[in-house]
Amino acid sequence: MEMDWRHRRMNGALFSILMILVILVLVVGGVRYHQYRQAQQAPADETVALRPDSAHSYAALSYSDGSATLSFAVDSETDQWIWTDDPTFPLSDTTVEEICTMLTNLKAQQTIMPDKPLEDYGLDNSAVYISAQRSNGSTLRLDFGKSTTDGKSYYALMDSDPAQVYIFDGALVEKLSVAIYDMAELPVLPALTEKTVLSCTVTGAAETTITASAEGTWLSGGKDVTANESVTGLLKQLELLTFTKCVDYRPSDEAASICGFDAPAAVVEVTYQADTGAEQTMTLSIGAKSVDGTGRYVRLGGEDAIYQLSAEAAAPMLTLAQNGLGA
Numbered sequence: 001m002e003m004d005w006r007h008r009r010m011n012g013a014l015f016s017i018l019m020i021l022v023i024l025v026l027v028v029g030g031v032r033y034h035q036y037r038q039a040q041q042a043p044a045d046e047t048v049a050l051r052p053d054s055a056h057s058y059a060a061l062s063y064s065d066g067s068a069t070l071s072f073a074v075d076s077e078t079d080q081w082i083w084t085d086d087p088t089f090p091l092s093d094t095t096v097e098e099i100c101t102m103l104t105n106l107k108a109q110q111t112i113m114p115d116k117p118l119e120d121y122g123l124d125n126s127a128v129y130i131s132a133q134r135s136n137g138s139t140l141r142l143d144f145g146k147s148t149t150d151g152k153s154y155y156a157l158m159d160s161d162p163a164q165v166y167i168f169d170g171a172l173v174e175k176l177s178v179a180i181y182d183m184a185e186l187p188v189l190p191a192l193t194e195k196t197v198l199s200c201t202v203t204g205a206a207e208t209t210i211t212a213s214a215e216g217t218w219l220s221g222g223k224d225v226t227a228n229e230s231v232t233g234l235l236k237q238l239e240l241l242t243f244t245k246c247v248d249y250r251p252s253d254e255a256a257s258i259c260g261f262d263a264p265a266a267v268v269e270v271t272y273q274a275d276t277g278a279e280q281t282m283t284l285s286i287g288a289k290s291v292d293g294t295g296r297y298v299r300l301g302g303e304d305a306i307y308q309l310s311a312e313a314a315a316p317m318l319t320l321a322q323n324g325l326g327a
Contacts, residue, residue: 057100057104057134057135058074058100058103058132058133058134058135059073059074059133059134059135060072060073060074060132060133061073061096061099061100061130061131061132061133062130062131062132063099063129063130063131063176064127064128064129064130064176065128065173065176065177066127066128068179068180070083070085070180071083071084071085072084072091072096075087080093081093081096081097083180083183086249086250089180089184089249090184090185090246090249091183091184091185092183092184092185093183094183095175095178095182095183096183098175099130099172099175099176100132102171102172102175103130103132103140103172106168106172108166108167108168109153109167109168109169110166110167111164111165111166111167112155112164112165112166112167113163113164113165114162114163114164114165118145118157118162118165121145121146121155121165122144122145122146122155123143123145123155123156123157123162123165126143126144126145126157128143128144128145128154128173128176129141129142129143129144130142130172130176139159140158140159141158141159141160142156142157142158142168142172143156143157143160144156144168144173145157147170148167151170152169152170153167153168153169153170154167154168154170154173155167156168181245181246181247181248181249182245182246184245184246184249186242186243186245186246186307187243187300187307189241189242189243189282189300190272190274190280190282191239191272191275192238192239192241192270192272192282193239194212194235194239196272196273196274197212197235197238197270197271197272198211198212198271198272198273198279199211199212199270199271200234200238200268200269200270200271201268201269202234202266202267202268202317202320202321203266203267203268203269203321204264204265204266204267204318204320204321204322205321205322205323206320206321206322206323206324207324208220208230208320208324208325210225210231210234218231218235220325225325228325230316230319230320230325231325233315233316233319234316234317234320236316237312237313237314237315237316237317238270240313241313242313243298243300243307243308243309244294244295244307244308244309244310245307245308246305246306246307246308247259247290247297247306247307247308248305248306249304249305250304250305251304251305251306255306256304256306258288259287259288259297259306260287260288260297261285261287261297261299261306264285264286264287265286265287265288265296265318265321265322266284266285266286266314266317266318266320266321266322267283267284267285267286267321268283268284268286268317269281269282269283269284270282270283270284282300282301283300283301284298284299284300284309284317285298285299286298286309286314286317286318286321287299287306290308294308294310294311295308295309295310295311295313295314296308296309296311296314296318297309298314
């Protein structure tokens with residue numbers, strides 16, 4: 001009878017242990033299943049999904065250089081990067097792709113187990129950061145602090161973990177300082193050569209029109225002005241014509257006024273033959289001198305956007321607008 005009682009007691013204890021293990025397994029399994037369901041059912045606006053055939057390794061970027069914050073995402077329909085503040089902005093994705101490449105190839109120059117407060121590294125309240133969402137939905141965040149003594153690298157935290165401080169090359173931080181208008185895709189201007197230009201009218205204080213003749217000369221008011229320096233200078237700059245940068249994509253009326261478009265210094269209207277053989281017209285409105293002194297503000301046709309034209313390109317147009325062919 002003594003052995004039977006002991007066996008019953010032992011069996012009871014074993015049964016209790018078994019039940020506890022079963023409960024633990026169920027609890028752990030339940031937690032993991034709940035986590036899985038949360039990951040699967042995350043709200044659509046929390047992540048940016050990439051197309052199955054997307055060429056991008058990152059779906060979204062948000063970063064700050066300490067003074068301005070920019071956010072970009074891959075459009076699910078076009079598979080192209082867009083500026084989330086204005087999806088219609090003509091974004092050239094060169095800078096964004098360079099940042100993504102840097103993140104993909106990211107390697108720390110040094111890893112430090114900090115033995116002093118984060119504020120000594122400038123990481124207690126960092127204003128310079130980047131948060132990048134990978135194609136699988138995970139996120140990489142880097143917070144940058146002070147530069148190192150040589151000024152070429154920066155201290156950083158990865159994923160807000162204060163246990164380790166990293167030192168990264170400063171190239172990535174420099175990329176975060178590229179302004180949004182420096183990322184604008186500039187308009188592709190037509191080929192305006194002496195073979196394609198049919199006529200050009202420059203209007204300002206004076207008005208001058210030159211027209212291509214069948215003999216290959218340039219006429220103005222019935223006179224041959226082919227050798228006129230103002231005409232040759234104009235034709236040369238039309239052939240080389242390009243904008244140097246975007247100044248303001250959606251300017252306010254006040255901004256347009258400040259840039260000189262209430263009364264443009266010159267309006268240039270060029271009629272040319274397109275590649276299709278059709279006759280087309282391009283109009284430039286040239287405004288005030290740029291703040292940096294390197295050129296003039298310019299508008300293309302009826303666009304609101306304001307671009308910049310080099311001082312050299314604008315010079316013959318402004319000369320004709322002011323003085324005509326008598327300059």
